[in-house]
Amino acid sequence: MSQQNRKFSQADENEEAPEFVEKVVHINRCAKVVKGGRRFSFSALVVVGNQKGEVGVGYGKAKEVPECIRKGTEQAKKNLVTIKLRGDTIPHHVMGQADGGKVLLRPASDGTGVIAGGGCRAVLESVGIKNILSKSLGSNNHLAMVNATMDALLQLRSNEEIQNIRFGEVAAEV
Structure with a gap:
């Protein structure tokens, strides 16, 4: 060639x-x-x-x-x-874990920015989250932090999904 x-x-x-x-x-x-x-x-x-x-x-x-x-x-x-977002933040606080790494993610108000470090920040910015608070606990290994952040993001649920889980399909009709 x-x-x-x-x-x-x-x-x-x-x-x-x-x-x-x-x-x-x-x-x-x-x-x-x-x-x-x-x-x-x-x-x-x-x-x-x-x-x-x-x-x-x-x-x-x-x-x-x-x-x-x-x-x-x-x-x-x-x-x-695909991650479920609410505007430019997450719908609720969540904790993710992978190997020895743990990540706590909390929604933040407008103007807060992405408060995260290292691999966690890279994942959150790639998703498109603009306002979030995070705390990394446990291991600071790059792979563990990225996987823990992904685990936390995959646990996110929308308000409708949470209502369906708590109250069944009846809540969706009301």
Whole structure:
């Protein structure tokens, strides 16, 4: 394949999903000691979202950094989930847990902004949340924090769903 064709094919791939925001949370370098020295490999934790309620997390591994970021992005796009929001915040407070990481998310009023750190912030901004308070508890491992944040967001329910759970279908009719 000539250089010119490669440029066009890469441009076509990028035009597929321009609405997605890609955030690299963490890149890890791993070394394997062999007879001749050290062999390095890389892993990347990537969060992808459309800032309209969809987000996905991917973890890519490769011998070079750009390749592991690409693999992580592809995996994140395959793992997209839809999150229920209320305006630009979440409907209720929620606690998520994954491995040793715990994340507490609380809705916030307009003008508060995203008060979160590290991987938690990347996930919340990719979803499209503008006002939220968060507290990370337990482990501060990047992967654990991202997965705990995703767990918390997947627990969110709309007001109608909560009423149906509490009172059954009768409440929806009234």
